[in-house]
Amino acid sequence: MTMWAANSHGGGSTSSVGRLTLVVVLACFVAFQCIYFNSFLAVLSTHRMTQAHAYLRNQTSNASSTTIDHPHDLYNISSATESTPGSQQLFEHSNTILLIEPRDDGDDIDEPYVPPSSPAFADSPTSISSPPTPTTPIPPNPPNPTTTYTTTNPPTPTTAPPKPPEPTTYTTPNATTTIAPPKPPLPALSLADAVLATSFHALFDRPDHAAISTTFPQATRGIVLSLHHAMVPIGASLVRELRALGNKDPIQVMHCFEAELPEADRALLLDIEDANVEIIDVCSLLVAADLLTAEAATDFQNYWLKPLAVLVSSFDEVMLLDVDNLFVRDPAELWTTPLYLDTGTLFFYDRVLNFNFWLNEAQADGRAYLRIFLETFPYTSFGLHPPTNPSQRLQDSMIYARHTAHEQDSSVVLLQKSKAGVPVLKILWHLATYQRHHGHPFSWYIRTRTSLSHYLTLRQTRGDKESFWLSFELGQVPYAFSPWAASVVAKPGDVPAHPDTLCGSLAQFVPTTNANDPAVLLFVNGGDVIDIVDTGTGASGGHDWDGRGAQLLADIPHHVTPRHKRHPTPAFGFRGTYDQTCLIGDGATALDESFHELASRRIRWAVDVAKRMEWQATIVHT
Numbered sequence: 001m002t003m004w005a006a007n008s009h010g011g012g013s014t015s016s017v018g019r020l021t022l023v024v025v026l027a028c029f030v031a032f033q034c035i036y037f038n039s040f041l042a043v044l045s046t047h048r049m050t051q052a053h054a055y056l057r058n059q060t061s062n063a064s065s066t067t068i069d070h071p072h073d074l075y076n077i078s079s080a081t082e083s084t085p086g087s088q089q090l091f092e093h094s095n096t097i098l099l100i101e102p103r104d105d106g107d108d109i110d111e112p113y114v115p116p117s118s119p120a121f122a123d124s125p126t127s128i129s130s131p132p133t134p135t136t137p138i139p140p141n142p143p144n145p146t147t148t149y150t151t152t153n154p155p156t157p158t159t160a161p162p163k164p165p166e167p168t169t170y171t172t173p174n175a176t177t178t179i180a181p182p183k184p185p186l187p188a189l190s191l192a193d194a195v196l197a198t199s200f201h202a203l204f205d206r207p208d209h210a211a212i213s214t215t216f217p218q219a220t221r222g223i224v225l226s227l228h229h230a231m232v233p234i235g236a237s238l239v240r241e242l243r244a245l246g247n248k249d250p251i252q253v254m255h256c257f258e259a260e261l262p263e264a265d266r267a268l269l270l271d272i273e274d275a276n277v278e279i280i281d282v283c284s285l286l287v288a289a290d291l292l293t294a295e296a297a298t299d300f301q302n303y304w305l306k307p308l309a310v311l312v313s314s315f316d317e318v319m320l321l322d323v324d325n326l327f328v329r330d331p332a333e334l335w336t337t338p339l340y341l342d343t344g345t346l347f348f349y350d351r352v353l354n355f356n357f358w359l360n361e362a363q364a365d366g367r368a369y370l371r372i373f374l375e376t377f378p379y380t381s382f383g384l385h386p387p388t389n390p391s392q393r394l395q396d397s398m399i400y401a402r403h404t405a406h407e408q409d410s411s412v413v414l415l416q417k418s419k420a421g422v423p424v425l426k427i428l429w430h431l432a433t434y435q436r437h438h439g440h441p442f443s444w445y446i447r448t449r450t451s452l453s454h455y456l457t458l459r460q461t462r463g464d465k466e467s468f469w470l471s472f473e474l475g476q477v478p479y480a481f482s483p484w485a486a487s488v489v490a491k492p493g494d495v496p497a498h499p500d501t502l503c504g505s506l507a508q509f510v511p512t513t514n515a516n517d518p519a520v521l522l523f524v525n526g527g528d529v530i531d532i533v534d535t536g537t538g539a540s541g542g543h544d545w546d547g548r549g550a551q552l553l554a555d556i557p558h559h560v561t562p563r564h565k566r567h568p569t570p571a572f573g574f575r576g577t578y579d580q581t582c583l584i585g586d587g588a589t590a591l592d593e594s595f596h597e598l599a600s601r602r603i604r605w606a607v608d609v610a611k612r613m614e615w616q617a618t619i620v621h622t
Contacts, residue, residue: 194418195220195316198425203311206289213252213314215278221317221335222250226305228260229616233532235323236269237605241598243274245330249319250276254309256283256301264614282312292433300432303464306410307432311425316418317344322411326526326602328595329510334414337511339480344419347469347481348508350406351488352398353580354571358441359466360405368402369440377474382423382430387476394473403568409486409506410465411525424475431467442466482511487561488583489524495559495588502561503582505529509563519563521595529556529599532606549607556599559588 189197201207216222223242227235239251253269255261258281266279282305283297292300300308310318319331340346356362359370379386394400399407417425436442442465472479491504506525510517532548561583570584578584 191418194421197422198316198417198420200312200314203422203425203429204289204291206291209289211314212280212285212312213278216250216252216314219250219315221319222252222313222315223247223319223321223331224252224254224309224313224315225321225323226254226303226309227323228255228301229262229265230533231323232261232265232268232613233606233609234530234602236272236609237530237602238321238323238325239269239272239275239277240605241327241602242330243272244601245327247330247332248276249332250278250315252309252313252315253277253279254282254305254312255279256297256305257281258284260301262614262616268609268612280312282308285312296433299437303410304432304436306413306464307428307467310413310415310417311429317416318414320410320413320415322525324525324527324531325411325523326530326599327523328521328598329523331412331523334412334511338513339482339511340414340416343478343480344416345472345479346412346414346511347479348409348412348511349481349484349486349566350404350409350465351486351506351580351583352404352566352569353406354403354569355405355580356572357405359399359407360402361440370399373440374474379474382426382475384423384474384476391473391476391478393479393481398566398568406465408465408469408481409508409525410468411506412508412523413468415468420472420477421475424471424477427474428467428471431471432464442470482508483513483565484509484511484563485566486583487563487586488581489526489529489557489561489591490559490588491528491557492555500587501578501582501584502559502586502588503579504557507560521560521591524560526599530602530606532603532610543610545607545610549603552603553600556596556603558591558596560591561586562589 196202200212201209211217213219225235225238235253242249242251253261261279261281269275269277269279283292283294283300286292286308287294287297306320310320317335319334321331334340334346337346359368359373361369363369363372365372374390375386377386389395390400397407398404431442469479469481487507487509488502489504489507490502494502494504505528508522508525510520510522512520530552532545532552533543534548564586575582575584
């Protein structure tokens, strides 16, 4: 009994210890599992809260967010004044809404969805009636230009919206810039809609502004001239010349403020028989439309008025002519040339001048300014993707190969605005109103008039001539040049001294694309031939008009450089005694006697107008 009791007591003690140990182990295991599971839940909860907070934070900050993809105001160059900060004007003109959309692209981080910006002109039929909620998908390419997207009962998307374009970083020799994604291309417009979109009122968002043309409201094609007081004699004689050649196109004469073209001058122009002329004060119009300040507008009392004249004209198809052109044939035949019909443009070349100036000027990295300008231009501000390469036309050109500092002669420019499109025209406005004040010069430094005083005042500004083709190149729209190089007519004494090199006024041949067609002279940009006022010296009242006319008649040229293709020329410093007007070694051929008759008639008409004018002491454009 005692033994059993002793054994029984010892075995019970051992069992109790084992059971206690088992309980402790089980308790520890359960506690460990609970701790592990709670930790897992905490991590998961923290991750979800982080996502939710990021999403809500994006939503909250988005309420007042606006993307600015315009580096400067494209409409009103008065934005440089102190009255309104530039940043505020940029905000006021921005039309892009930043939305936050969750993207199901496999990433754990919600990223902002940036929908396409509104079209460049305000009267676009595509609109967003109210800011969509964060769950409303906005198609990046609207399927129909007349579609209006609202947030009332939004349709349930069958597929997730495509990923929006990401910002792109561009590295230039001087800086690295990140640019917002460009706007998608606008849908193709009918001709009528394209004409409307590129009209003054739509282009500049001035639907309530007065009509541009009261004389030719229905005319879609016409001639545009830019002139001022001192050029009225050759301007009026050009109108007579065009009508004598059989031209029927309506003519709009553009000037900058009343003082530049006084009432007596306007009356004289309107009094020309069969003139079919309308006179428009471009600068007053742009000031009234709140597109320029009065002070800023005076900067266009020079050749830079020409780009603005194209934009303001009520004509869709514009033929811009210098008033010192002497035409041998009716320029209306240019409307039917294959080059113009194909592209809606027709440009003419300037002389090939191998100078290290302007677009051809070498920059710090050794490259020409043209290449840097093309690379750094703010394409996305105009709804365009930066191009991979320049157009083939530019790559094959003399200016791209650095053989010339000049590309275009702007004495005759044909341009169909509806075919050019809104971006090209807005780029032209940008070059004329902003770039010339803030960038490297494209072309000549020219003299401008700053008052009607007889004292000559010099002010440097940048020539307009390259702005036309540059607008198309930057806008990535095809454009056409005459296949023939610029020629010149002879100055007195050229032929006896150097019969294979002429040094006079520019001359252009009919731009036929068939080399077998006969070479036919079209016009001479003949300031030296018909300039009765002698604008190069600023002469005005009290002039011996008959004496000046007699001198011009005696100096009418009899030779012209033959039609030829562009080619490299001697570099600046290696031209010997020849100045930049000379076409060295390109030869000379006799002009037809009819040219002498046409030039004589034009000079006599200009003398007649000069005698009838009420002359003012004035400084003239050169």
